[in-house]
Amino acid sequence: MIPKVINYYLFLDKLMELSQIKNLQYMMKIIPLLLMVSLSFGQDKQLPQVKLKDLKNKTHSLDKIVDGKLTLINFWATYCVPCRKEMKHLNRIDNTYADQNVQVIGISIDDSRTVGRVKSMVKSQKLAYTILLDTEQKLYKNFNTSAMPFSIIVDTAGKIIWEHTGYISGDELKMEAEIKKALKPQTKG
Amino acid sequence: MIASRILLLIILPLSVFAEGVSWNLGIVSNIGQGEQVGQDYDYLENFLNGSISSGPWYVDLRFEYSHPPEYGYQFTGVERGLLRYTSDTWVLEAGDISAVFGRGLALDLYEDQAIDFDNQIRGLFFSTTLFEDHELDFLVGSNSGYRFYSPSSDLREPDGEAAYDLSGLEATFNGASGNWFVAPYLIGSQVKSKYSWTGIDSTIGGFAIDTVTQTMHAIQGGWGQSLYGDSWDLYLEYNHTWKTFDYPLVEQSIIQTDHGLILENSDPEYKAQGQALNLQVNWFPEWFTIMFEYKRYLNGPEVTSDKRNPLLLASKPLPWQLGPTGIRQHDISLLGNVTHPVDYGDELGWNLELRRTMNEWWSLSLNAAQISQARDSRDLDRPAGFWPTQDITSNPWQEYFVELEYAGDALSNRMFIAYTHSVLSGLVGAELIEHLTLVPAYISWHPNDDMVLSSVVEFQHSNVSSQIYGGDPVHGHDYLSSHVIGSVDLKHKYSASIIWDKSDDPNLNNGSTGNQDWISGELSIKPFDGLWVRTSYGKEKGGVRCTGGVCRVLNPFEGFRMSVEWRL
Numbered sequence: 001m002i003p004k005v006i007n008y009y010l011f012l013d014k015l016m017e018l019s020q021i022k023n024l025q026y027m028m029k030i031i032p033l034l035l036m037v038s039l040s041f042g043q044d045k046q047l048p049q050v051k052l053k054d055l056k057n058k059t060h061s062l063d064k065i066v067d068g069k070l071t072l073i074n075f076w077a078t079y080c081v082p083c084r085k086e087m088k089h090l091n092r093i094d095n096t097y098a099d100q101n102v103q104v105i106g107i108s109i110d111d112s113r114t115v116g117r118v119k120s121m122v123k124s125q126k127l128a129y130t131i132l133l134d135t136e137q138k139l140y141k142n143f144n145t146s147a148m149p150f151s152i153i154v155d156t157a158g159k160i161i162w163e164h165t166g167y168i169s170g171d172e173l174k175m176e177a178e179i180k181k182a183l184k185p186q187t188k189g
Numbered sequence: 190m191i192a193s194r195i196l197l198l199i200i201l202p203l204s205v206f207a208e209g210v211s212w213n214l215g216i217v218s219n220i221g222q223g224e225q226v227g228q229d230y231d232y233l234e235n236f237l238n239g240s241i242s243s244g245p246w247y248v249d250l251r252f253e254y255s256h257p258p259e260y261g262y263q264f265t266g267v268e269r270g271l272l273r274y275t276s277d278t279w280v281l282e283a284g285d286i287s288a289v290f291g292r293g294l295a296l297d298l299y300e301d302q303a304i305d306f307d308n309q310i311r312g313l314f315f316s317t318t319l320f321e322d323h324e325l326d327f328l329v330g331s332n333s334g335y336r337f338y339s340p341s342s343d344l345r346e347p348d349g350e351a352a353y354d355l356s357g358l359e360a361t362f363n364g365a366s367g368n369w370f371v372a373p374y375l376i377g378s379q380v381k382s383k384y385s386w387t388g389i390d391s392t393i394g395g396f397a398i399d400t401v402t403q404t405m406h407a408i409q410g411g412w413g414q415s416l417y418g419d420s421w422d423l424y425l426e427y428n429h430t431w432k433t434f435d436y437p438l439v440e441q442s443i444i445q446t447d448h449g450l451i452l453e454n455s456d457p458e459y460k461a462q463g464q465a466l467n468l469q470v471n472w473f474p475e476w477f478t479i480m481f482e483y484k485r486y487l488n489g490p491e492v493t494s495d496k497r498n499p500l501l502l503a504s505k506p507l508p509w510q511l512g513p514t515g516i517r518q519h520d521i522s523l524l525g526n527v528t529h530p531v532d533y534g535d536e537l538g539w540n541l542e543l544r545r546t547m548n549e550w551w552s553l554s555l556n557a558a559q560i561s562q563a564r565d566s567r568d569l570d571r572p573a574g575f576w577p578t579q580d581i582t583s584n585p586w587q588e589y590f591v592e593l594e595y596a597g598d599a600l601s602n603r604m605f606i607a608y609t610h611s612v613l614s615g616l617v618g619a620e621l622i623e624h625l626t627l628v629p630a631y632i633s634w635h636p637n638d639d640m641v642l643s644s645v646v647e648f649q650h651s652n653v654s655s656q657i658y659g660g661d662p663v664h665g666h667d668y669l670s671s672h673v674i675g676s677v678d679l680k681h682k683y684s685a686s687i688i689w690d691k692s693d694d695p696n697l698n699n700g701s702t703g704n705q706d707w708i709s710g711e712l713s714i715k716p717f718d719g720l721w722v723r724t725s726y727g728k729e730k731g732g733v734r735c736t737g738g739v740c741r742v743l744n745p746f747e748g749f750r751m752s753v754e755w756r757l
Binding site: 045046048051056057058059079080081084085088111112113114115116117119120121123125126136137138141142144145147162163164165168169170171173174 | 244324361370422601
């Protein structure tokens, strides 16, 4: 795959030299190049190593919290209304599947100006699952999305097996279905 | 061309070790074609984000091709890059650095593309754990093209630009019990910005007004600390800023005397100081939560006429001095439009919020906030106050609201009633506006698993008056605005919405008090998780868009928009 990428790149280089549409040639080169290179890596997505703080300012390595558990990670913010609607379902999922090695982690992407409201929200919604802070969005940015809420499911080996953007009523059922699907081989094993 | 080669050089070696390499790619494209206030307003912006991680290594690159973007300048090239190494005890980053010390009163580096705000530095960030519980963070870098807009700007391109270098150190000491932490910090910086300066021009034998580069050096010192109890916590942060300038802050005037024209510099100031304080207390007994926040930001008090002068950056807060807003950012459209852009240079205020979850379905929020300038901008020699005043000379703003939320299994709704009073203080008088906002329906109903019906209904009555300082208020006019959305989502993939705004606000209708309508339709498709295409067509009312108190005004727009977000 890699030599193909190089050939393709060189081919485009020549082709674009002939083109006079300078801005267009840039995008035409970059996008296919990245697509092909990414395909050469295969489809596995791993949770990146990152350190996040909890509500008491303690720093945690996310991979150590996730390690060995099927984990639903939900990115949210205090000013996001769909996020609030989703929370009670996440609370229920965390509670329902806790004895099956499943956990929910809520990661607030509130910035420094609104992060002070996170604890109040967590307490008022009586959230029992783990809450971490990604104030500088160092993890969230990794997923190249601007929408909220944003959820991923990470399997016991740290591989991202499902991603979902936004929340409308009923999305929690899809989430639960994915968890059940991921639990099946574990149960068999 | 060079950027793509750099990318290739980074990616190819990594691909050799493809085992264990994880990647993310995303493309965001925004296209708009239409008119704003009668002028053609087209934009095309494309962002290609790529990140690769392998064990402790992480690389993030973003390419931009904008022709032109919705806001800011046309750009093609690598817009952002970051290399990070994470070990068990330390983290090193090189590239575009986002960072926060405390809660950002002294240092808050971040980017928000939606309002063309980016105060990040290009440099190095190092963080290490000390003695297991404590932390030390260090950063150094520069920003050569910081762009800024005045709070009421409705321009497509920025009001001004600046360049800066900064370095900072923050230490965080966590209590062994886990019940407290203290984080002192120190930041040094140099800022270069445009400044209007009148001097003697020997070539013409007279005075000349030039735009020169003013250099400012600043030191900031402060600390943040928290205490945690069983059912309460407290956060306190304070910092102090010392600035020096090469060109003094001064009012210059050319005066005719018996001996001819002379240049008079009134009270030139070669240095200035500022301070900022933020306090937050949370109390969460079993049946409700209370949050109280107090702020006192005095990073650059100015007279009213200077506040929107982009050639006076040195007298304003440093570009990275932000902090908690002390007010809520509303998702209610009409309330969002009457929000208050935070003046980090001169503002004090408080915010009290009570939340109560009454049962499984119902919850209640009460919120009250008052804000004003800390100093009288007509007389900066007077000492700053400690509590917000409702004196109309001080840009006071206050808001009170009640929100009732129902979250059932198939149906959810929010009801909202708010009173907002804002004053825009001028040189001799002020404009006072009262808004009463009612949101009877913010409904979402899913009759079955494949369909969601939603509706938003907002009404706002506004009353405008004016008052000369020392005089009586003079009633101006009333107007009514409404905002209605109806939408349907099918199979969690397809969505269609109609957005209808109506208002008889004369400011939005060339002075006429007749009703005006803005109607647009939106279609959204998510064929699979990872791809999201949204299109809209019609007339949009525009309004205010804020991120953490940094606001900009969006003009009404008429035309076609499309947004594509594709994650691979």
